[in-house]
Amino acid sequence: MNANIFATFEAIAREAGDAAFLETDDSQVISYARMLASTARYAHALVSLGVRPGDRVAVQVDKSARNYCLYLATLRMGAIYLPLNTAYRADELAYFLADAQPRVFVCEPADFAPRSELARAHGVAHVMTLTEEGGGTLDRLADAQPETFDTAQVAGDDVALIIYTSGTTGRPKGAMLTHAGLLSNGLALTKLWGFGRNDVLLHALPLFHAHGLFISGHCALLSGSRLLFLKKFNAQQVLSLLPRATVMMGVPTFYTRLLDEPGFTAARSTNMRLFVSGSAPLLADTNRDFQQRTGQIVLERYGMTESAIITSNPLVGERRIGCVGQAIDGVEVRIADDHDQLLPVDRIGGIQIRGSGVMKGYWRKPEKTAEEFTADGWFRTGDQGIRSSDGYLTIVGRAKDLVISGGYNVYPKEVEMAIDALAGVAESAVIGIPDRDFGEAVTAVVVRQDPGLTGEQIIQALKGRMANYKVPKQVHFVPELPRNAMGKVMKSTLRETYAGPLTLA
Template identity: 30%
Template sequence: MTEESTQALLARVAGELGIATEVDVERFDNVVAMAEHAFAEFRDFPAFSSLGHTLTFGDLDELSSRFGAWLQHCTDLEPGDRIAVQMPNLIQYPVVTLGALRAGLVVVNTNPLYSEREIEHQFNDAGVKALVVQANVAQNAANVLPRTGVKYTVVTELADLHKPFKRFVINKVAKYIKKMVPPFDIPGAVTLNDALESGSRHRLEPVPQMRDSLAMLQYTGGTTGVAKGAMLSHGNLVANALQVHEVLDTHPIGDEPQTVVQPLPVYHIYAFMTALYSMVNGSHMVLVPNPRDLDSVVAAIRDYKPTMFCGLNTLFVALCNNETFRKLDFSSLKVTLSGGMALTHAAAERWEEVTGCPVAEGYGLTETSPVVSTNPGNRIVLGSIGVPVPNTLVRIEDDDGNILPVETAGELCVKGPQVMQGYWQRPDETAKVIDAEGYFRTGDIAKVREDGFLQIVDRKKDMIVVSGFNVYPNELEDVLYKHPDVLECAAVGIPDETTGEVIKMFVVSKSGKLTAEEVREFCRRSLTAYKVPKLVEFRGELPKTNVGKILRRELRDKP
């Protein structure tokens, strides 16, 4: 079967499912225009909730306008400057992110759990000039800011946008009773509420932004593990929100505003896109600050009775093992979306058994804003990643770039309006993954099935996925090689029913006396917790190629 006939198969199946092969991805010129549509059409509708407090779309308009005006009139930041946002799922996140975009700045999402080393690299690589950070995680940032170009820091506490009394109680309990805010010192930092107050005295000036204007730097290891910023334009993000909206219309929810419980972190591109989707149809996004706190996830589902839930395999398993969760009323739940890591048949079947709602698995990458494909609501095929979203071309290539027919596995390549502009200040790396035709090489091995659905077969790269987070062996090994007693090391992913994969580190010790706990403790000093190896095995030597390259795949396949 030729490439043309493969594309015809995909188009035919999309038509049978009622999915348009193309949608008007230029409906909005930029993310700001999409937000302004929501402000006008859904002004009094609930937009975002966290910790028991809700902002309407009108509130979001007013508050983000104030923050944008503060950036424009109370700092010397210019359109195009980068601002890092480092916080968990709080209603402050959409306020500051939209405010920054309305002021013409470029948002750099930063994981709140990052170590000092990771923060410093990201801030310096992106040239970050401003930071909005949640107080609970500000200590690491405070320690590295003097070694970065950050000029302005805004600090927010958990309940800053709540009513005064509730704000006082929640923030004081978090700080003094639960001891959730480690001490930190950031000279010149301002509070978010002070910035909003100052911004209210100024007018937000509209900033012209085209579809190709840079909106975000979303950091990823790409195919090498060296953290680099995927340049996502306003056009990329708008296109993907509209592509997702089209496919979600195949689910039994219609085009009406939904109530979406989102426990996954909005600094991750998967959850970020669901927040943008809410701007298209006025959905209410319930943000859960800590998905590991299952009680808070269960409470959000109980209290808000969502029509849509976003999760991943790890979370589905944990919730279904929770007795309180299993007793909830799920009659309102119509859509469950899965992404970020492979969905197992067992987890999907158990979720549907408990909730009565099937799980629709999708696939995407940071570099594709992120959604490439998803299972439509009217035909969910477990074990597949569904069909391409509208305006998206996919093809399967072998190592020589030859296009492969249906049912033949090769590297999945993607072309569409959601594909990134490239890697920030890394044209050589960009050229390695985006070809002359505009196809992005994903590094994943997949096939187009005879039924027109896509299926991931394997990963070409050595990336490890832990609970939906990408972990790159090069980074872990670079850290561990700094230990004076490590001669050689190699990190691989080992299948795990709970987290999808766990990290196993193979180590050759110079002295023969190094212990597994010493290896893990050394890694903890420089790596986020989910990147710390769970398993450590010592060997006398590691398998290598003829030229001396360590064979990770051999370690992974024959541990």
């Protein structure tokens, strides 16, 4: 049996035939049969560029149906897909290209010249372009290829995806997700969330993030259902489409912005059977407001790049607001102390996981991989949580000080290093504080050498160096950072101090 996850998608797609798979913003409908033909052409195109099973294909393009078919084609021909945030700047891309060493880098036509120069410097064999309309060099190459392709035979433990995450060091790590892990996680969610052929998933998430690329999309592919494929989230557009959809997956920002729309009512949501939130903390007040407005409770779940989904509230049964539910099929969760010893229920400790969905390891970082796993094979998530006697998990904090803003991971050390490099800065600490719209707002606390330095100057300087979602929305200046007896900055103290209104002073 072929363990390639696309082999499962292919069997379902052949049965679905001319049924709609994906509908775009401009009402273009792509059937399952057409998806199979498109992925075959892109797979042939990659092979013609010398891509072989196990090679990396790095992609930094805007969301489109062609982009999604390229992802599926990469799986189909056994290569490794590497999604890159469209907000990444040249310095950030340089690291990923050097570390992953992709055979092909796919970008937007407007970025071709600078991306080609960057890619050549890091040994990338081919830089191709892709567009929504099909005018890119990879599009043209694919359009001339056959519409059939023999899906590559792979082992379940073969890597399907590398998605970069990071840590307190600020040095990104490529989490390797396998075909078997993605399939196990996808099948568990499809069953748990009750997906069937009559479902219509409203997809407004980006494709460079796990949530949009496979957590949501795979549920549709594994159930033969339809995607309403939006380039990005727009509250009014989503409102207009809710009567045609049955499920929506989003980040907390989606739900706060829907609640800001007077037209978002229970009547408008009548056809919706499920709203799911993840990738960032959903404030309890937001969920209560949502329930009061619609009569529905948003289903909260917990996942991470290194493992996809870990726990979920149930489709049928008690959805506990502020809680991320129970372990899904194929995943085990435990709470342990600092010595990896199991803690009893209702005790706060480190969340550790194991199961088929957990990553194979970090790309070319065996030492770091070994550090993150316990001696008995559990992955330390870095999150702090508490489990109830009936297995419901509540996340209470993050040991690694990760900030999740608008559903995107922001690693404080990376931002701190950029701030500390600015003229007039002595040192800095970056934290996240609760924010209704973004879940958390990136906040910088800075000790300055130049008393004339302003928060706005810091923000503008960073905007040219890193993706905008990483740039602090708030900047505070202090004479010194609070430290404990060991000299470590006490970020919990900073979070308590600055959980207030925005300031750039």
